[in-house]
Amino acid sequence: MTVSERRGEIGVLRAVGIHRDQVLRTLLVEATLLGVGGGALGVVLGTVGVVLVALNTDLPLDAVLVPANGLVALGAFAFGATVALVGGLYPAYRAAWEPPVESLRG
Numbered sequence: 001m002t003v004s005e006r007r008g009e010i011g012v013l014r015a016v017g018i019h020r021d022q023v024l025r026t027l028l029v030e031a032t033l034l035g036v037g038g039g040a041l042g043v044v045l046g047t048v049g050v051v052l053v054a055l056n057t058d059l060p061l062d063a064v065l066v067p068a069n070g071l072v073a074l075g076a077f078a079f080g081a082t083v084a085l086v087g088g089l090y091p092a093y094r095a096a097w098e099p100p101v102e103s104l105r106g
Helices: 004-015 020-055 069-097 100-105
Strands: none
Touching: 004 020, 004 069, 004 100, 020 069
């Protein structure tokens, strides 16, 4: 769910005394968890796809499952988590600094 769809919820949190830093931290943790989940799913599906292609062609499986390819998977996972964190940073910052009354008017 995007931050703009949760303006009312964020406004209520701010109105009952939740500090800006806590709202920002909560939204960034949610964005990071989505990135970690997406990155992990992407690595698993990519690995399964490569193994299926290797099994259905003349390519030997040991040519695909090279330990150095683990770095590619790790890099893809880190990239997914980083993109999610950076993508959630500005909306989370904007939502945390919006006055509670404006959020509740929404």
